[in-house]
Amino acid sequence: MRYSCWLGFLLVPLLAGCARFPSTTTASDTPPVTLVSDITVRGAINGNYYYFLALNNDTDPTHGPVPVKTVQALGNYWGVIAGYGPNDPVVQPSYYVEYFNGNFEQYLNGQPIGPPYAGRVSTDGKSLHVEIDARAITATGVLPGFVELNWITTDTITPRPESVGLQKNYDGFGPTGDQFLSYVPLSTNNTWQSGVNGVIDELPNDDNNATIPDIDMTAWRVEVRLK
Numbered sequence: 001m002r003y004s005c006w007l008g009f010l011l012v013p014l015l016a017g018c019a020r021f022p023s024t025t026t027a028s029d030t031p032p033v034t035l036v037s038d039i040t041v042r043g044a045i046n047g048n049y050y051y052f053l054a055l056n057n058d059t060d061p062t063h064g065p066v067p068v069k070t071v072q073a074l075g076n077y078w079g080v081i082a083g084y085g086p087n088d089p090v091v092q093p094s095y096y097v098e099y100f101n102g103n104f105e106q107y108l109n110g111q112p113i114g115p116p117y118a119g120r121v122s123t124d125g126k127s128l129h130v131e132i133d134a135r136a137i138t139a140t141g142v143l144p145g146f147v148e149l150n151w152i153t154t155d156t157i158t159p160r161p162e163s164v165g166l167q168k169n170y171d172g173f174g175p176t177g178d179q180f181l182s183y184v185p186l187s188t189n190n191t192w193q194s195g196v197n198g199v200i201d202e203l204p205n206d207d208n209n210a211t212i213p214d215i216d217m218t219a220w221r222v223e224v225r226l227k
Contacts, residue, residue: 033143033227034227039220041214041215043215045122051152053096054093056149057137057144059146061146071160095136095137097119116131147186151220152172154215155169169212173217203218
């Protein structure tokens with residue numbers, strides 16, 4: 001099951017434990033388009049677990065990032081692009097931000113490209129906040145018209161041979177964890193929030209394998225902010 005959403009602040013000083021790149025900014029440093037997203041978990045953001053903000057930009061809104069649900073012998077062990085059909089190869093998200101061990105890192109086509117424009121953990125330790133300079137999501141810096149988006153959380157990305165085929169601990173958007181936000185235009189200011197204006201809700205203890213409170217999402221928000 002997959003959820004496709006077709007619905008169509010001033011920056012504040014960051015708190016301790018956060019990062020902004022570049023470290024000092026002026027109005028001219030502000031990206032033309034910033035993609036902003038937050039998640040809140042039932043427990044607390046845990047540096048020993050993995051949190052991925054994953055995007056797809058292949059111009060097909062039915063293709064979006066979803067969690068890997070069972071332990072695989074091959075692949076990245078956390079997320080793939082859904083919608084290609086059972087006989088198509090596994091396609092991994094071309095762009096994502098990973099938060100692990102207290103660090104934010106962007107990846108493009110499988111290669112690290114540095115931290116995102118901004119990232120932080122909330123003072124209560126329950127939420128992650130990420131800001132992306134949208135020019136980073138493609139190799140050319142040319143923005144696609146829209147993207148598909150999902151947060152994917154998991155406790156491990158290191159498969160063990162004896163675990164292949166077993167259910168993973170994970171979460172993603174929606175009650176089953178395998179839904180995604182579809183058609184997020186990058187040309188207009190807009191905001192999507194779980195459970196608001198018809199956007200699917202994100203509830204604790206939902207019907208997937210997110211039995212670990214620190215990876216069980218309870219709310220999320222996505223914003224496209226033009227300069």
